[in-house]
Amino acid sequence: MNADKSTIIYTLTDEAPLLATCAFLPIVQKFAAAADVKVVSSDISVASRVLAAFPECLTEAQRVPDTLSELGKLTLKPEANIIKLPNISASVGQLIACIRELQGKGYALPDYPEAPKTEEEKAIRARYAKCIGSSVNPVLREGNSDRRAPKAVKEFARKNPHSMAEWSQASRSHVSHMHSGDFYHGEKSMTLDRAREVKMELITKSGKTIVLKPSTKLLDREVIDSMFMSKKALEAFYEQEIEDARKTGVMFSLHVKATMMKVSHPIVFGHCVKIFYKDAFAKHGDLFKELGVNVNNGMADLYGKIASLPQSKQDEIKRDLHACHEHRPELAMVDSAKGITNFHSPNDIIVDASMPAMIRNGGKMWDANGRLKDVKAVMPESTFARIYQEIINFCKWHGAFDPKTMGTVPNVGLMAQQAEEYGSHDKTFEIAEDGVANITDVATGEVLLSQNVEAGDIWRMCQCKDAAIRDWVKLAVTRARNSGMPVVFWLDQYRPHEAQLITKVKMYLHEHDTTGLDIQIMSQVRAMRYTLERVIRGLDTISATGNILRDYLTDLFPIMELGTSAKMLSVVPLMSGGGMYETGAGGSAPKHVQQLVEENHLRWDSLGEFLALAVSLEDLGIKTGNSKAKILAKTLDAATGKLLDNNKGPSPKTGQLDNRGSQYYLSMYWAQELAAQTEDKELAARFSKLARALTDNEQKITEELKAVQGHAVDIGGYYLPDTKKVDAVMRPSATFNAALETA
Numbered sequence: 004m005n006a007d008k009s010t011i012i013y014t015l016t017d018e019a020p021l022l023a024t025c026a027f028l029p030i031v032q033k034f035a036a037a038a039d040v041k042v043v044s045s046d047i048s049v050a051s052r053v054l055a056a057f058p059e060c061l062t063e064a065q066r067v068p069d070t071l072s073e074l075g076k077l078t079l080k081p082e083a084n085i086i087k088l089p090n091i092s093a094s095v096g097q098l099i100a101c102i103r104e105l106q107g108k109g110y111a112l113p114d115y116p117e118a119p120k121t122e123e124e125k126a127i128r129a130r131y132a133k134c135i136g137s138s139v140n141p142v143l144r145e146g147n148s149d150r151r152a153p154k155a156v157k158e159f160a161r162k163n164p165h166s167m168a169e170w171s172q173a174s175r176s177h178v179s180h181m182h183s184g185d186f187y188h189g190e191k192s193m194t195l196d197r198a199r200e201v202k203m204e205l206i207t208k209s210g211k212t213i214v215l216k217p218s219t220k221l222l223d224r225e226v227i228d229s230m231f232m233s234k235k236a237l238e239a240f241y242e243q244e245i246e247d248a249r250k251t252g253v254m255f256s257l258h259v260k261a262t263m264m265k266v267s268h269p270i271v272f273g274h275c276v277k278i279f280y281k282d283a284f285a286k287h288g289d290l291f292k293e294l295g296v297n298v299n300n301g302m303a304d305l306y307g308k309i310a311s312l313p314q315s316k317q318d319e320i321k322r323d324l325h326a327c328h329e330h331r332p333e334l335a336m337v338d339s340a341k342g343i344t345n346f347h348s349p350n351d352i353i354v355d356a357s358m359p360a361m362i363r364n365g366g367k368m369w370d371a372n373g374r375l376k377d378v379k380a381v382m383p384e385s386t387f388a389r390i391y392q393e394i395i396n397f398c399k400w401h402g403a404f405d406p407k408t409m410g411t412v413p414n415v416g417l418m419a420q421q422a423e424e425y426g427s428h429d430k431t432f433e434i435a436e437d438g439v440a441n442i443t444d445v446a447t448g449e450v451l452l453s454q455n456v457e458a459g460d461i462w463r464m465c466q467c468k469d470a471a472i473r474d475w476v477k478l479a480v481t482r483a484r485n486s487g488m489p490v491v492f493w494l495d496q497y498r499p500h501e502a503q504l505i506t507k508v509k510m511y512l513h514e515h516d517t518t519g520l521d522i523q524i525m526s527q528v529r530a531m532r533y534t535l536e537r538v539i540r541g542l543d544t545i546s547a548t549g550n551i552l553r554d555y556l557t558d559l560f561p562i563m564e565l566g567t568s569a570k571m572l573s574v575v576p577l578m579s580g581g582g583m584y585e586t587g588a589g590g591s592a593p594k595h596v597q598q599l600v601e602e603n604h605l606r607w608d609s610l611g612e613f614l615a616l617a618v619s620l621e622d623l624g625i626k627t628g629n630s631k632a633k634i635l636a637k638t639l640d641a642a643t644g645k646l647l648d649n650n651k652g653p654s655p656k657t658g659q660l661d662n663r664g665s666q667y668y669l670s671m672y673w674a675q676e677l678a679a680q681t682e683d684k685e686l687a688a689r690f691s692k693l694a695r696a697l698t699d700n701e702q703k704i705t706e707e708l709k710a711v712q713g714h715a716v717d718i719g720g721y722y723l724p725d726t727k728k729v730d731a732v733m734r735p736s737a738t739f740n741a742a743l744e745t746a
């Protein structure tokens with residue numbers, strides 16, 4: 004990747020953010036050119052990653068570079084300046100759909116081998132496996148995370164509070180997690196005394212040694228953990244919770260993070276489906292095996308696979324599945340209208356977004372008839388599930404949060420270098436036989452950590468590099484100093500991994516001047532309680548957390564405070580000196596694409612993108628001494644403030660202002676701010692014509708943008724839409740486009 008210090012790399016991703024970027028990027032390039040800043044796009048969509056994995060199957064003209072690896076390398080250089088939009092973390096179902104779409108477009112990709120038998124099929128599957136789940140973010144996140152609601156955004160939410168459903172003390176909604184036999188229960192952790200190379204191996208009861216991972220190179224002072232989830236305990240837990248939900252009449256819902264935890268959580272999910280439909284699986288298990296049914300990919304997989312059977316057999320299976328519901332609790336729905344349940348796909352309900360949505364809804368989820376109901380939210384891993392029960396307890400006692408008055412909770416997250424559980428998928432294994440699972444020093448044979456495991460258990464090793472922890476502590480202190488807010492490190496001394504972290508945090512805090520700062524360490528549940536007590540009094544508290552809580556809290560608090568995590572500023576100061584600017588803290592909003600295609604209205608809010616771009620330009624301006632870039636940043640921030648003040652964000656309703664209209668207003672305010680500033684006359688002169696053209700044509704442009712709405716449109720694909728068609732759909736105002744050309 005050729006990027007000098009004056010280049011911003013702008014990622015092209017998937018779904019709603021991709022569509023929005025297609026309209027925004029030409030605008031950004033126009034403005035940035037005035038400061039001699041190049042804005043270069045880099046396609047890291049799931050389609051592009053799939054194509055990059057199979058160059059030999061494609062014609063020369065069809066081949067695409069492996070942009071993700073190139074970007075990954077760039078994050079290690081000080082000149083890196085990357086704007087990162089949210090991307091699809093694909094389930095197997097989405098991957099297969101993507102492959103089919105590409106094949107249909109003439110790309111001779113191999114089919115996804117669901118049950119690979121030959122070596123060749125296994126190799127193809129391994130290549131596709133790299134495109135599944137969270138395979139982008141961990142590659143690029145070579146820094147820790149700083150996510151917060153900028154002041155103007157928080158003020159806007161206070162003045163324009165979003166709806167919050169009421170909480171009743173009589174609510175029966177609650178969280179259920181395992182109390183023993185889960186990853187938390189038997190975790191072991193250590194800090195390395197020196198750099199080592201280790202292997203992960205299973206010594207079976209029958210005396211075999213199975214090497215699961217031959218080599219992982221660890222650095223001096225790195226923290227490693229070994230933990231496992233007992234299959235027996237998990238099944239017993241599900242049995243008990245499903246029955247409890249039935250007896251007490253609450254809906255059952257399962258919340259996992261099958262994207263980031265792409266090896267362990269689909270298995271955890273699959274066990275739940277099999278227990279729920281136990282009787283049908285007992286009756287048809289052999290047939291399901293023959294058909295290659297894998298419910299780790301959800302009931303969608305089962306329904307897809309049985310479609311090849313004779314109709315009468317299909318009907319019998321469906322009857323037997325439905326019969327299970329008679330003695331099982333109601334299931335929370337993902338889409339009541341379409342009959343899609345919580346078990347459809349492991350990626351449909353993603354815990355970071357799904358739990359805040361439930362809490363915002365007064366602890367309720369949708370039933371099969373489209374009614375909101377109390378729910379048992381099941382998160383088998385107890386390690387972090389407890390925070391949700393704590394916030395639910397708080398809401399039952401104090402009522403729903405009030406966005407008008409509540410404080411803010413920014414996050415400083417330990418994320419760099421694939422920290423903790425979120426970097427563990429290549430070190431996670433489903434155990435084949437009873438035995439002892441060891442992490443062993445390759446050179447000396449010394450067993451560093453050891454666990455007794457049984458067949459079907461899920462065993463994993465997590466890593467966290469010392470340099471990442473040290474940088475995280477530094478970032479937390481910097482944020483405390485710059486914001487004046489207290490910082491709470493959410494660390495539990497009773498959890499072995501976090502006990503190691505506490506020692507390091509205490510040590511690295513000594514490297515900084517912390518005079519006058521309020522920095523505390525608390526277990527998660529206490530930290531939640533403490534933070535919430537402050538939140539309802541309008542007080543702000545920075546949460547400094549590990550990687551999983553970073554993810555959970557940066558949807559949870561923004562959704563309570565702002566109604567969405569799309570309006571977050573999300574900065575990743577890269578450890579090698581560069582910067583990555585993520586846009587918001589949420590995902591790629593698949594439902595928004597559906598609305599665009601059916602009604603030509605894109606309700607996606609690009610505010611996170613506007614905020615990220617301003618910081619990116621500012622950083623570039625400071626690092627290269629480019630005063631024009633600094634002015635672009637300052638004026639963009641002012642324009643974003645104006646956009647909020649004037650309420651020009653996109654509406655969810657077709658016929659009203661949408662993403663494109665919001666981008667137009669941003670451009671107008673930005674040009675006006677540039678024309679009005681006096682620091683740089685050249686810039687002022689350059690943008691005055693555009694400012695005038697956009698201001699004078701406000702009515703015409705907004706009418707043009709409105710006129711196109713209400714009809715179905717064709718964007719020529721889902722995973723690889725047609726660039727020309729997208730351009731036509733996303734840039735429909737001839738007047739706006741012509742005005743931009745004058746800048």
Ligand SMILES: NC(=O)C1=CN([C@@H]2O[C@H](COP(=O)(O)OP(=O)(O)OC[C@H]3O[C@@H](n4cnc5c(N)ncnc54)[C@H](OP(=O)(O)O)[C@@H]3O)[C@@H](O)[C@H]2O)C=CC1
Pocket residue numbers: 088089090091092093140262353356357567568569587588589590591592593594595606607608609655
């Ligand atoms: N950084 C990243 O790359 C991330 C990627 N993802 C990926 O995104 C996909 C979807 O994940 P999901 O868990 O459904 O989470 P999303 O954040 O995509 O969606 C949850 C809901 O939040 C609202 N929302 C989110 N962002 C915006 C925005 N910019 N403007 C307006 N509304 C917004 C939408 O609500 P409504 O529908 O009511 O308008 C949306 O349906 C998955 O493939 C997931 O893996 C998820 C998180 C982060």
Ligand SMILES: O=C(O)CCC(=O)C(=O)O
Pocket residue numbers: 092136137138140141262263355553554557588589
């Ligand atoms: O990479 C992903 O799959 C999701 C990332 C995410 O949810 C987050 O960082 O908040």
Ligand SMILES: [Mg+2]
Pocket residue numbers: 355356554555558588589
């Ligand atoms: Mg998240």
